[in-house]
Amino acid sequence: MHRVHFTGQDLARTVVRVPEQPLSETLFALELLARNGGGEKFDSWRQRTTNRLSRRARSLLTLARTIRPVPDLLHMVESPAGAHSAPGKGIRPLDSRRQNIAGMLEEFHKVAIAPYWERIHACLEADCAARGRRVLSGGIEALLSTLHPSVRWRSGVLEIPGHRRYDVSPQGTGLLLAPSLFLVDGPVLIAGADENRPPVLAYPVAVDPASSPLSSVLVPRSGADSLGPLVGRTRAAIMKSLTDACTTTELGRRIGISAASASQHTNVLRSAGLITTQRRLNTALHSLTPLGAALLDGHQRPHIPHLQLTATS
Structure with a gap:
């Protein structure tokens, strides 16, 4: 059992957000692929990714079956000196090995994550928005107590299942809650x-297989495919009104249409990849995808970040 002990300052500084770098998501995807996890909803992604991997990147799968990508590979590539230490043994440099693994991870990311990142990011942002609304309605304790069925909140201590006893005190830094699409077995404390x-x-994010961000590789759409569904003021008004995530009823109220009509328009926008919908219990929260935001702002498609590791230090 892992336990996080909170002070009042830790609670005040606890946030939910998508990490700026997709390193942890890449490592979770690596473990899922290496161990054939995730079930049927990952089948098409698994097949496409396996077929496109280089021989060098495939060797990373073998390594991931021997050690855990999180935390083992994570700590290795995040180490500022490309080294790690063992109690009483000082620092043992691993620069060349780290560089090799970092290079393989970057190759894996380009195939397994980058082609889907806009949709993945939108899905994770929608989950953050849904949990943010939970904080507004029930406070930070409501957020912590509903993160995952296996997580328990007890009198200032967050308990996460683990193979060994491990206690963490953030010491005023708070806790970063990071949603993950490829983490399927349960929350992981890092x-x-x-x-x-x-x-x-x-923590894992539940995704409807019918609207999975991994259903297909995101490719540039033709004008007819991407702009055709947006012709007309109603859908443009919907996109402009999504400055923050909102429900179908709220969306209809914002632009003066019925909830049923709003639902029909959001179906079209979602099919075009311009909005995403995250379902929580009986509530559907809509938000713009990066592509939708870029189109609304009149810019080109947003840059998909590469995995940036210090592989040449």
Whole structure:
């Protein structure tokens, strides 16, 4: 059992957000692929990814069956000196090995994550928005107590299932709650060596297979495919009104149409990849995807970040 002990300052600084770098998501995807996890909803992604991997990147799968990508590979590539230490043994440099693994991870990311990242990011952002609304209605304790069925909130202590007893005190830094699409078995607590950075609790995001971000590779659409469904003021008004995530009823109220009509229009926008919908219990929350936001702002499709590792230090 892992336990996170909160102070009042830790609660005040606990946040839910998508990590800026997709490193942890890449590592979770690596483990899922290496261990054939995730079930049927990952089948098409698994097949496409396996077929496109280079021989070098495939060797990473073999490594991931021997050690856990999180935390083992994560700690290795995040180490500022490309080294790790063992109690009483000092620092043992691993620069060349780290560079090799970092390069393989970057190759894996380009195939397994980058082609889907806009949709993945939108899905994770929608989950963050839904949990943010939970904070507004029930406070931070309501958020922590509903993260995952296996997580327990007891009198200032967050309990996460684990193979061994492990206690973490954030010491005023708070806790970063990070949603993950590829983490399927349960939440994972990641505590780094830097005491000035908050520990991270990655937790699974449930996705409807019918609207999975991994259903197909995201490719540029023709004008007819992407702009045709947007002709008309109603759908443009819907996109302009989505400055923050909202429900179908709220969306209809914002632009003066019925909830049924709003639902029909959001179906079209979602099919075009311009909005995403996250379902929580009986509530559907709509938000713009990066592609939708870019189109609304009149810019080109947003940049899909590469996995950036210090592989040449």
